Amino acid sequence: MKLTRRDFATGIAAGIAAPYLIKSANAQGATIKIGMCAPVTGPAAESGGYAIKGAKLALEAVNKAGGILGKQGELIVEDDQTTNPGIVLAFSKLASQPDIVGFLGSIRSTQVHAMAPDVIKLGKPVMIGGTDPNLTHMGNQWLFRCRPNDSYSGRVIAEYGVSTLAKKKWAVLHSTDAFGTAGGKALTEALTKLGAPPVLDQGYANQSQDFTPVVLAIKQSGADILGSYFTFENDLGIFARQLRQLGVNIPWVGSPSIVNITALKLAGPALYNTYGVADYAEDSSEGSKAFGKIYRDAVKVAPDNQSSWTFDAINVLSAAINKAGSTDSGKIREAILATKKFAGAEGEYNFDQNGDGLHGYNIVKNEKGNITFDKHIEFND
Amino acid sequence: MDLALQLLFTGIGIGAVYALVALGFVLIFRATNVVNFAQGEFSMVAAYLMVVAVEAGLPYWAAFIVALLGMALLGVVFNLGVYYPLRHRTYLPVIIATIGASILLANSVLAIYGPQPQVLEGWFETPGIQVGPVYLDSQYLLIIGVTICLVVFNFWFFEKTLLGKKLQATSQDKEMASLLGISVSTMIMITFIYSAVLGGLAGILVAPVLFVSIQMGSTIALKAFAATIIGGFGDVAGAIIGGLALGVIETFGAAYISVPYKDGFAFLVLIAFLIFRPQGIFGERVAEKA
Numbered sequence: 286m287k288l289t290r291r292d293f294a295t296g297i298a299a300g301i302a303a304p305y306l307i308k309s310a311n312a313q314g315a316t317i318k319i320g321m322c323a324p325v326t327g328p329a330a331e332s333g334g335y336a337i338k339g340a341k342l343a344l345e346a347v348n349k350a351g352g353i354l355g356k357q358g359e360l361i362v363e364d365d366q367t368t369n370p371g372i373v374l375a376f377s378k379l380a381s382q383p384d385i386v387g388f389l390g391s392i393r394s395t396q397v398h399a400m401a402p403d404v405i406k407l408g409k410p411v412m413i414g415g416t417d418p419n420l421t422h423m424g425n426q427w428l429f430r431c432r433p434n435d436s437y438s439g440r441v442i443a444e445y446g447v448s449t450l451a452k453k454k455w456a457v458l459h460s461t462d463a464f465g466t467a468g469g470k471a472l473t474e475a476l477t478k479l480g481a482p483p484v485l486d487q488g489y490a491n492q493s494q495d496f497t498p499v500v501l502a503i504k505q506s507g508a509d510i511l512g513s514y515f516t517f518e519n520d521l522g523i524f525a526r527q528l529r530q531l532g533v534n535i536p537w538v539g540s541p542s543i544v545n546i547t548a549l550k551l552a553g554p555a556l557y558n559t560y561g562v563a564d565y566a567e568d569s570s571e572g573s574k575a576f577g578k579i580y581r582d583a584v585k586v587a588p589d590n591q592s593s594w595t596f597d598a599i600n601v602l603s604a605a606i607n608k609a610g611s612t613d614s615g616k617i618r619e620a621i622l623a624t625k626k627f628a629g630a631e632g633e634y635n636f637d638q639n640g641d642g643l644h645g646y647n648i649v650k651n652e653k654g655n656i657t658f659d660k661h662i663e664f665n666d
Numbered sequence: 667m668d669l670a671l672q673l674l675f676t677g678i679g680i681g682a683v684y685a686l687v688a689l690g691f692v693l694i695f696r697a698t699n700v701v702n703f704a705q706g707e708f709s710m711v712a713a714y715l716m717v718v719a720v721e722a723g724l725p726y727w728a729a730f731i732v733a734l735l736g737m738a739l740l741g742v743v744f745n746l747g748v749y750y751p752l753r754h755r756t757y758l759p760v761i762i763a764t765i766g767a768s769i770l771l772a773n774s775v776l777a778i779y780g781p782q783p784q785v786l787e788g789w790f791e792t793p794g795i796q797v798g799p800v801y802l803d804s805q806y807l808l809i810i811g812v813t814i815c816l817v818v819f820n821f822w823f824f825e826k827t828l829l830g831k832k833l834q835a836t837s838q839d840k841e842m843a844s845l846l847g848i849s850v851s852t853m854i855m856i857t858f859i860y861s862a863v864l865g866g867l868a869g870i871l872v873a874p875v876l877f878v879s880i881q882m883g884s885t886i887a888l889k890a891f892a893a894t895i896i897g898g899f900g901d902v903a904g905a906i907i908g909g910l911a912l913g914v915i916e917t918f919g920a921a922y923i924s925v926p927y928k929d930g931f932a933f934l935v936l937i938a939f940l941i942f943r944p945q946g947i948f949g950e951r952v953a954e955k956a
Contacts, residue, residue, distance in 0.1 A: 326776060326880075327881075328879070330776070330780075330781025331781045334780075461926045490927075495680050497673060497917065498673065498917060498928070499920075501673070501921060502921070519879060522783075530794055532801070547783065551783060
């Protein structure tokens with residue numbers, strides 16, 4: 286057989302093109318891959334486990350219902366170590382896989398801030414649970430929030446405390462990370478608008494071993510109600526116990542971590558009769574009840590927002606890809622932003638142009654360890 | 667005044683925890699001339715052992731003994747596995763080995779027990795007592811009491827007993843101790859066992875206050891390490907005073923200056939000591955010692 290010049294040229298062209306064709310074929314592989322950064326290790330490892338379970342349950346249901354674009358969905362999890370460098374590394378590992386079409390980021394705002402520049406560079410949709418309002422207002426068009434942001438939680442805490450509990454002397458306590466600072470600021474602004482500026486605005490550093498100075502400051506301020514934004518359940522547990530031991534029994538309305546399963550276990554009776562704003566409340570809607578049943582049957586523990594937001598994130602993302610009819614990032618983005626009246630575990634999703642899917646919070650009460658739904662407050666802005 | 671008294675009690679309580687862990691640092695440093703960066707993980711492992719033993723149905727006192735025996739065993743394994751193979755090398759490989767061991771311990775507990783933080787009930791049913799304007803947390807009272815007992819015990823043990831004197835001799839000059847018929851390797855083994863038990867004791871005592879988590883050891887150890895430098899590395903009394911001082915300073919600093927910078931006060935004091943008195947409160951300059 287004689288090798289002609291044309292055969293040689295064809296062979297060279299095939300050799301050069303082959304890796305790209307193989308890569309492209311992989312991208313259009315047997316499964317649709319979704320990447321997830323989750324704390325498998327570090328202080329939030331327990332809640333990270335719940336988050337992964339929520340995402341897996343959603344993907345199982347999606348796959349049973351026909352999958353994504355006719356293919357089975359596959360979840361690729363990377364450990365973010367509950368740290369900012371950890372999530373940057375985890376996201377870069379996932380981002381290097383071209384066949385991943387969308388991602389789940391973190392529930393912690395500080396971690397989402399850390400990964401945000403890489404998200405812009407990659408240009409693919411990332412579903413997030415961090416509630417710092419700035420995350421969807423800083424020009425990053427690829428972040429989509431599956432929880433209500435803290436501008437809503439601050440307003441709900443303030444509204445409930447001032448109007449329903451009729452308390453006006455507030456102590457505001459918050460962590461000094463991005464989440465706590467934004468939450469504390471939102472609550473202070475909302476209280477000021479209601480004519481009840483806080484008598485104490487107190488920050489604390491995460492992973493504190495002792496809150497005695499904080500409790501004594503609250504006691505001395507003369508506050509008759511406490512509003513809080515805690516990042517880590519360990520801190521919340523230690524603070525709650527010391528608060529009660531040092532004789533401070535004022536009403537307490539906290540951000541969602543106050544009703545987390547881990548916090549309830551650690552603090553026990555110290556959190557009885559407290560109130561929380563909760564993005565997930567089992568009795569708040571039919572979607573919430575349905576998720577609660579699926580989660581309890583599968584995991585054998587009570588569901589909370591750690592698992593509900595990832596459950597919703599997978600469902601919203603999968604539905605958007607199906608609606609887009611393509612894995613093209615731009616088309617998926619448009620489909621997510623067009624998502625309206627989508628019944629999720631956390632409530633009804635109506636995405637705005639900033640990428641915020643939810644616009645209200647539930648108020649719940651801790652009645653001897655049981656979390657009972659009080660009411661839902663929705664905003665139109 | 668009421669506020670200051672409450673802060674003083676809490677500061678001494680948390681400082682006593684630092685002091686207990688710092689004691690472990692000092693004892694190993696005196697015996698081997700290296701810093702054991704796994705000392706904090708000894709506290710964490712003991713707390714988990716205690717949780718496992720209580721969950722297994724053992725009475726609290728029995729679980730306590732089992733946990734401390736487990737720590738003694740860990741001290742033996744740590745000595746044989748981490749220090750002994752590197753004993754003739756310079757201090758650097760040994761220090762790096764202890765850092766590696768601390769990561770191994772933390773991840774082993776994570777793999778075996780999972781990431782869930784645990785609640786360990788305290789020794790007393792009453793969480794605390796109110797004495798005038800001051801609330802005395804029963805667990806902190808216990809920690810302070812144990813620390814005082816250990817100060818007395820250490821003084822008696824190291825100054826009045828033959829074994830204590832042998833340990834002191836080994837820490838001061840291994841070659842001379844060996845020439846005098848003291849088994850240096852046995853003395854170092856005993857030191858590791860005692861340090862592991864001390865670290866474990868701190869972990870078990872503080873667990874009802876801080877909860878049991880993978881991170882609890884490293885958080886305490888960092889402050890305890892600072893306490894040993896402030897007190898004077900290698901000095902038992904210095905570790906106690908350094909720990910107590912650190913606890914009180916950070917508590918008062920948080921209350922009267924800034925809560926978010928609470929940890930900053932502790933490390934500001936540490937930096938000040940490193941600049942102006944690097945040998946610590948009770949330490950001697952090396953040149954003077956010679």
